[in-house]
Amino acid sequence: MKEQTPMGMNRTGMQMSPLDANAMQAAPASMTPATPGDDSALAQMRGSYISESDPIGSVPLPGTVKGAMTTGVALLTGDQPQLLLDKLGERLAFERTGTRLYDALITKFETMQDTSTSMTLADLRKIRQDEARHFAIVAEAIQSLGGDPTSQTPCADLVGVESMGLMQVVTDPRTTVAQSLHAILVAEMTDNVGWELLIALAEDQNQSALITDFSVALDEERMHLQQVQSWFQEATLGESISNGAMVDDIADANPSQLH
Ligand SMILES: [Fe+2]
Numbered sequence: 001m002k003e004q005t006p007m008g009m010n011r012t013g014m015q016m017s018p019l020d021a022n023a024m025q026a027a028p029a030s031m032t033p034a035t036p037g038d039d040s041a042l043a044q045m046r047g048s049y050i051s052e053s054d055p056i057g058s059v060p061l062p063g064t065v066k067g068a069m070t071t072g073v074a075l076l077t078g079d080q081p082q083l084l085l086d087k088l089g090e091r092l093a094f095e096r097t098g099t100r101l102y103d104a105l106i107t108k109f110e111t112m113q114d115t116s117t118s119m120t121l122a123d124l125r126k127i128r129q130d131e132a133r134h135f136a137i138v139a140e141a142i143q144s145l146g147g148d149p150t151s152q153t154p155c156a157d158l159v160g161v162e163s164m165g166l167m168q169v170v171t172d173p174r175t176t177v178a179q180s181l182h183a184i185l186v187a188e189m190t191d192n193v194g195w196e197l198l199i200a201l202a203e204d205q206n207q208s209a210l211i212t213d214f215s216v217a218l219d220e221e222r223m224h225l226q227q228v229q230s231w232f233q234e235a236t237l238g239e240s241i242s243n244g245a246m247v248d249d250i251a252d253a254n255p256s257q258l259h
């Protein structure tokens with residue numbers, strides 16, 4: 001079982017073949033085979049898709065009468081109730097992913113019996129519970145606005161795509177605790193910014209009833225970020241010291257593709 005990233009037979013760099021590397025660098029530019037064309041055709045094609053495409057989905061209209069009335073009033077005053085519902089949908093999706101990320105990290109941490117950090121199982125279970133509770137807070141907020149927490153909003157769809165890589169890293173059986181913590185760190189940084197924005201939006205839309213719960217969640221996210229950042233540093237520096245390698249070398253030592 002891997003606890004650290006090993007030094008090994010990584011063949012991805014040109015240093016692996018000094019003769020060929022020298023020959024390639026010595027070759028005059030005129031002899032270097034060039035692929036005809038440039039990336040302008042690619043940009044042009046992307047441009048035509050962009051100008052012709054529809055947006056990614058829509059925010060569903062609140063289904064309840066109370067919700068419909070609330071939305072109607074907010075729309076009349078020039079507010080954008082769909083923006084708040086879209087961002088609530090985003091947070092709902094991301095908190096769900098956060099819960100699953102911690103489930104995966106807990107399994108990795110327990111299986112590897114990792115002692116490279118001050119992180120404990122109790123710490124991880126506590127954060128996992130926080131994420132699940134944040135999910136519930138958002139679901140309740142959506143319902144209080146007459147929205148449907150089971151609907152997928154456009155921004156919820158986007159964060160689902162964005163966070164796929166994070167889940168892949170933490171659930172990949174080959175990744176270390178340090179590598180998994182880096183993916184968790186990305187999630188926690190996004191969590192922090194997400195709640196800050198949601199609080200600003202709720203204030204903007206005069207939804208002060210939501211702000212108390214959201215502020216508690218933001219405080220917890222700030223704590224998560226601090227903890228994860230320090231565990232990530234401990235785990236990474238621990239790897240570095242036990243390998244006799246520089247921290248910068250860790251990412252290069254095992255570049256096999258994650259999939
Ligand atoms: Fe959270």
Ligand SMILES: [Fe+2]
Binds near residue numbers: 188221
């Ligand atoms: Fe968090």
